[in-house]
Amino acid sequence: MKALNIWLAVPAALALSACAVQGPASKVDAQAPAQWQAPLPHKGELPELSGWWQRQGDPLLVQLIEAAQNVSPTIASARSRIEDARAQSVASGAALLPNLNGVLTSTRMSQQQANVPSNTTSQALLQSSWEIDLFGRNRAARDAAQARLEGAQAGWHDARVSVAAETANQYFGLRACERLLDVARQDAASRAGTARLTELMAKAGFQSPANAALARASAADGNSRAVAQQALCDINVKALVALTALPEPELRARLAAGAASAALSPAQGVTVPALPAETLAQRPDVFNAEREVAASSFEVAGARAERFPRLSITGSVGRGRIHAAGENVTADTWTLGPVQMTLPLFDAGLRRAAVDAAKVRYETAVSNYRGAVRQAVREVEEALVNLDSTDQRAADAQTALEGYRVAFTATEDRYKNGMASLLELEDARRTRLAAENTVVALQRERSAAWISLYRAAGGGWTAAQ
Structure with a gap:
């Protein structure tokens, strides 16, 4: 008779196990804006962002990104978090x-x-x-572990996107530095030529010794700028060495071989969905934060079930x-x-405190999730604003450069013929140099904005359906 009672108790318990304790909402409103405030720089179909780098027409950039991702400690840490989360998920599922x-x-x-x-x-x-599992305690632990596993997997992709963006920014920064170095060297050569001419004219009595001294000072200043710019480029190379773990001589050889075809900014842009919610759905960090909300919700349910x-x-x-x-x-x-x-009869409030603590963690996760959404919106909006700004300034900057080049050439010819002063020539030179640097800096700013938009749009990640 006792054995019969035991066998009858089992199905009764199984029936009771359907009465799982529930936690707070596992999905909450992201409170994202209804539309973008900054202008979108495109129209048309969405490109595949996961292969965006391969479509830039620069094989070296792709190689450097792959090398950096292979040796990145950030990605290695993200991978270890996946394995740890997977082990936790298996252990939690085994308890059922x-x-x-x-x-x-x-x-x-x-x-x-x-x-x-x-x-x-x-x-x-x-x-x-x-x-x-009468009241769902073990199921809640399993679901929380699964949510964190999904978040860790998204975090791994976010780490890869971050490393790719950092490497690309460093690479385009180096190419811009090399372009500025060319400008500085041309300017230094021009100043040196003016100094030689002025020295000859001073010896012939057509220029004062003061003008000769000014020309020598200008030449020295131009050479100093070129040396300083070279140092900045060398520092950029060493940063790429640290990111990619490539030997510096090998990296320099690759950079020199690809210098002729290298661009200062991505050749193909990034398309952003018209609705902010669609963009946020492609962000692995936002998904990770959303999964943490779900995990915290399940943990509240598990803490409540501990009291039964x-x-x-x-x-x-x-x-x-x-x-x-x-x-x-x-x-x-x-x-x-x-x-x-x-x-459980008496625990001096231990289980109630555990429920309260779980609720606080849930509220924190919700706050962090909404904060991640706001940050994501900010990053997209800022990238869009920067792109629109560089687009509007590009034509003016190029027009200004062409005008200042013509003005400098005319002033230099007048100076050689004794019809312009050295001060006029140096003023025209400074203006032209500033315009040259502005165009390069604008191209660099545009490349940084495209890369920021690539990262803000999720880098090609999509949540598993």
Whole structure:
């Protein structure tokens, strides 16, 4: 009769297990804006951002990004977090299933009594124990671990996007530095030529010694600028060496080989969905924050379930052998039970405090999620503003450069013919140099804005459906 009661208790417990305790909402309103405030720099279909770098027409850039991703400690840490989260998910899921162990026992017993032989009892058993998840405590732990695993997987992609963006920014920065170095060297050569001409004219009596000194000072200043610019480019190269782990001589050889075809900014832009919600759905960091909200919700449910009874069942099945007085007796054995119900009665507020703490973590996760959404919106908006600004300034900057080049050439010709002063020439030179640097800096600013938009748009990541 007792065995029958036990067997009847099992399905009853299983029926009760459907009454899982619920936590707060696992999905909350992101509070994202309805539309972008900055102008979108494109129209048309969405490109595949995951292969964006390959479509820039610069094989060296792709190679450097791949090298940096292969050696990045940030990506390695993200990968380890995935493995840790996967192990936690497996462990949490295992708690929902019965535990099965094989047991071998052997006992020899002897009594200090006449005519009572010693005997040996041996058993081979399969023992099982199972906690029936009546109120969803174990299911909540499993779901929380799964949510964090999904978030960790998205975090790995976010790390790869970050490393790609950092490497690309460093690469385009180096190419801009090289262009500025060319400008500085041309300017230094021009100043040196003017200094030589002025020195000859001063010796012939057509220029004052003061003008000759000014020309020499200008030449020295131009050479100093070129040397300083060279140092900046060398520093950029060393930064790329640290990012990619490539030997510096090899990296310099690759950079020199690709210098002729290198661009100062991406050849192909980034398309952003018209609706902010669509863009946010492509952000791995936002998805990770959203999954943390879900995990925290499940943990609240698990903490609440800790305050309800627990039901566990144990049992075993096996075969035993008794050896006594030269005789062997074998038999199959099995046990079912005990069926144990644990009811929390008094814990001095421990479980209630655990629920309160879980609620606080949930509220923090919601706040962090909405903060991540606001930050994502800000990054997209800023990149769009910068792109629009560089687009509007590009034509004016180029027009200004062409005009200042013509003005400098005319002033230089007038100076050589004695019709313009050295001060006029130096003023025209400074204006032209500033215009040259402005055009290069504007192209560099545009490349940084495209890369920022690539990163802000999620880098080609999409959530698994």
